Amino acid sequence: MxxxxxxxxxxxxxxxxxxxxxxxxxxxxxxxxxxxxxxxxxxxxxxxxxxxxxxxxxxxxxxxxxxxxxxxxxxxxxxxxxxxxxxxxxxxxxxxxxxxxxxxxxxxxxxxxxxxxxxxxxxxxxxxxxxxxxxxxxxxxxxxxxxxxxxxxxxxxxxxxxxxxxxxxxxxxxxxxxxxxxxxxxxxPGIDGKGKMSKSLGNAIFLSDSNDEIRKKVMQMYTDPKHIRVEDPGHVEGNVVFMYLDAFDPQVDEVEVLKEDYRRGGLGDVVIKKRLIQVLVDIITPIREERLRLEKNxxxxxxxxxxxxxxxxxxxxxxxxxxxxxxxxxx
Amino acid sequence: MxxxxxxxxxxxxxxxxxxxxxxxxxxxxxxxxxxxxxxxxxxxxxxxxxxxxxxxxxxxxxxxxxxxxxxxxxxxxxxxxxxxxxxxxxxxxxxxxxxxxxxxxxxxxxxxxxxxxxxxxxxxxxxxxxxxxxxxxxxxxxxxxxxxxxxxxxxxxxxxxxxxxxxxxxxxxxxxxxxxxxxxxxxxPGIDGKGKMSKSLGNAIFLSDSNDEIRKKVMQMYTDPKHIRVEDPGHVEGNVVFMYLDAFDPQVDEVEVLKEDYRRGGLGDVVIKKRLIQVLVDIITPIREERLRLEKNxxxxxxxxxxxxxxxxxxxxxxxxxxxxxxxxxx
The missing domain is CATH 3.40.50.620 (HUPs)
Incomplete structure (x- = not known):
């Protein structure tokens, strides 16, 4: 048993x-x-x-x-x-x-x-x-x-x-x-990259967040502080956006390609953030909607x-x- | 209330x-x-x-x-x-x-x-x-x-x-x-005078003890180690028999006289122990008998x-x- x-x-x-x-x-x-x-x-x-x-x-x-x-x-x-x-x-x-x-x-x-x-x-x-x-x-x-x-x-x-x-x-x-x-x-990690995600640290994306909240939180996400211009080479390790893509994006191969591009330089933060927003919205939307439905009773x-x-x-x-x-x- | x-x-x-x-x-x-x-x-x-x-x-x-x-x-x-x-x-x-x-x-x-x-x-x-x-x-x-x-x-x-x-x-x-x-x-104190009375120290007289157990325990009770012969002056303080008499003997005045005699010399341990035995037997006997009666059910x-x-x-x-x-x- x-x-x-x-x-x-x-x-x-x-x-x-x-x-x-x-x-x-x-x-x-x-x-x-x-x-x-x-x-x-x-x-x-x-x-x-x-x-x-x-x-x-x-x-x-x-x-x-x-x-x-x-x-x-x-x-x-x-x-x-x-x-x-x-x-x-x-x-x-x-x-x-x-x-x-x-x-x-x-x-x-x-x-x-x-x-x-x-x-x-x-x-x-x-x-x-x-x-x-x-x-x-x-x-x-x-x-x-x-x-x-x-x-x-x-x-x-x-x-x-x-x-x-x-x-x-x-x-x-x-x-x-x-x-x-x-x-x-x-x-x-939390969206600030500072430690694990937790409500009390104010660095969490909730299963009840609206698309707008998701968008805002991803846009302020910690990436690579030295990756200032799009053409600069960037770090993937310790980059919260990539950590989240690794955790949630079903298209593993595409993410690997993006990592290459990012390392080489020429891939902007906004591009990967927009992708992550879509990935998270796809996961959270049905959860949030089901939550709203259940909340009525x-x-x-x-x-x-x-x-x-x-x-x-x-x-x-x-x-x-x-x-x-x-x-x-x-x- | x-x-x-x-x-x-x-x-x-x-x-x-x-x-x-x-x-x-x-x-x-x-x-x-x-x-x-x-x-x-x-x-x-x-x-x-x-x-x-x-x-x-x-x-x-x-x-x-x-x-x-x-x-x-x-x-x-x-x-x-x-x-x-x-x-x-x-x-x-x-x-x-x-x-x-x-x-x-x-x-x-x-x-x-x-x-x-x-x-x-x-x-x-x-x-x-x-x-x-x-x-x-x-x-x-x-x-x-x-x-x-x-x-x-x-x-x-x-x-x-x-x-x-x-x-x-x-x-x-x-x-x-x-x-x-x-x-x-x-x-x-326990009958050995060494600390408080407790079952685990083996120095206790129980409410269920028989008269014989009471007698034996009182007879081995700690008194005054320097009070060897009856005519020797003895100490009342720290003497377990007197502490028990103080606690249990209803005849307070008689106990005070005994203390005087003991201090002066001429009063043997056996006399005061016999008195204590009687005092304890008087208290414990009805308790023990009631205990035995209750124990049946x-x-x-x-x-x-x-x-x-x-x-x-x-x-x-x-x-x-x-x-x-x-x-x-x-x-």
């Missing part, structure tokens, strides 16, 4: 970085496994947004819109909201007894986020412990395949450590180990999420029962 | 240290407040007993037996089992977002237990976070009066910090602050705890709803 779990923190609408990094892959693999859960991780989002919960709340349905609009099908995936499965909180509490402080501090993802956000020791306890909560999410649904980029491998490791510790200590297959479903995913989206959450609770309760059994909390 | 919350970790039967330190007080005040919750904190006990859960499980009913045997009345107190109120786990998860790692590390109780147990950074995350879980326990039941010794004041402080942070940030009286119900409680005790837990869930769910409301997780 192969069970896949994926999800996103609802802290903003999804953008083409999410699309190329994970959504496209999820659409591609949907229906190939016995079960697929897609979680909107509101509880996890609160670990660093507890003071601005409205931001999380607003984006739950935005993310759901993005999911359906890119082609994730409700009959092939169980969509649910993390906070509507309270069994996950309970599992997290129990797992926290099997993970030490020093182990959490060694987690590379937590470590870099502690630096990035400037938390240091002022890190909220909930944020520090979120890898344990991820282990609860994964194991609750007996998910054995987790589509991730390699920057998320520490999550898989932490989960399997907890699984092995519990199974080994109680000499019983209480929990399932999981494996990464790795894909060669290029991280898409938000109540239906919420029902879908609530139904999925009821189903998810049912599975999570079963895992919780097994964990409570070995911990002898079964009065 | 005055609501009292107390409880114990079920990691062993209760002993006369618990009796003099808290149980006696709880019996004395029962019925004086609008509501009194008494929690058997199995989830909290698991934070440092996750690898030996059977020890926790076994002692849930032992502690309940002790409660009823000392005279805590089911019609004046709501007894419940912590793990049967999963709302507490959820509240803990949310509160963890309002407490930093450095705040947890500064908690004097956690700090000293980290040292005592030799954890250092290897402290289980669950144990590190148990003050947050205590805040969940207290606030869930809107408990405003917490009977504690002064070593437990940090628990009250941590709870009120979370309460104030949430109420202030969301500008709403979501949670109730609590106050300590301080009592002048002497910490009873463990199923009834469990029912009592389950009923109490259902009631407790009802109250905790209301608090959880209010917290979820301000965190906007109310789909």
């Amino acid at each position: 192969d069970v896949v779990l994926t999800g996103d923190r609802p802290t903003g609408k999804l953008h083409i970085g999410h699309y190329v990094g994970s959504l496209r892959k999820r659409v591609e693999i949907q229906g190939q496994f016995d079960e697929s859960f897609i979680m909107i991780a509101d509880t996890q989002a609160l670990t660093d947004h507890a003071l601005t919960p409205q931001k999380v709340r607003e984006n739950v349905l935005e993310v759901m819109l993005d999911y359906l609009a890119v082609g994730l099908k409700p009959d092939l995936n169980r969509f649910f909201i993390q906070s509507l499965v309270p069994e996950l909180a309970e599992l997290t509490m129990y797992y926290m007894n099997f993970v030490t402080l020093s182990r959490l501090m060694r987690n590379p993802t937590v470590k870099s986020e502690m630096q990035q956000k400037g938390y240091g020791q002022q890190i909220p306890a909930g944020f520090l412990c979120y890898p344990v909560s991820q282990a609860a999410d994964i194991t609750a649904f007996k998910a054995n395949l987790i589509p991730v980029g390699d920057d998320q491998l520490p999550m898989i490791e932490q989960t399997n450590e907890i699984v092995r510790r519990i199974n080994h200590h109680f000499d019983k297959a209480v929990l399932c180990e999981c494996k990464p479903l790795l894909s060669k995913v290029q991280r898409l 938000k109540q239906e989206l919420l029902s879908l999420l609530k139904d999925g959450s009821v189903y998810a609770r049912h599975i999570a309760a079963d895992t919780l029962k097994q964990v409570r059994d070995v911990l002898e909390i079964n009065y | 005055d609501v009292v919350l107390t409880g114990d970790r079920p990691t062993g039967k209760l002993h006369i240290g618990h009796y003099v330190g808290s149980l006696r007080k709880r019996v004395e005040i029962q019925g004086q407040f609008d509501e009194s919750f008494i929690m058997i904190a199995d989830t909290q006990a698991l934070t440092d007993h996750a690898l030996t859960p059977q020890k926790v499980r076994e002692n849930v009913l032992e502690v309940m037996l002790d409660y009823l045997a000392v005279g805590l009345k089911p019609d004046l107190n709501r007894f419940f089992i912590q793990s049967l109120v999963p709302e507490l786990a959820e509240l803990t998860m949310y509160y963890m977002n309002f407490v930093t790692l450095s705040r947890l590390m500064r908690n004097p109780t956690v700090k000293s237990e980290m040292q005592q147990k030799g954890y250092g950074q290897q402290i289980p995350a669950g144990f590190l976070c148990y003050p947050v879980s205590q805040a969940a326990d207290i606030t869930a039941f809107k408990a405003n009066l917490i009977p504690v010794g002064d070593d437990q004041l940090p628990m009250i402080e941590q709870t009120n910090e979370i309460v104030r942070r949430i109420n202030h940030h969301f500008d709403k009286a979501v949670l109730c602050e609590c106050k300590p119900l301080l009592s002048k409680v002497q910490r009873l 463990k199923q009834e005790l469990l029912s009592l705890l389950k009923d109490g837990s259902v009631y407790a869930r009802h109250i905790a769910a209301d608090t959880l709803k209010q917290v979820r409301d301000v965190l906007e997780i109310n789909y």
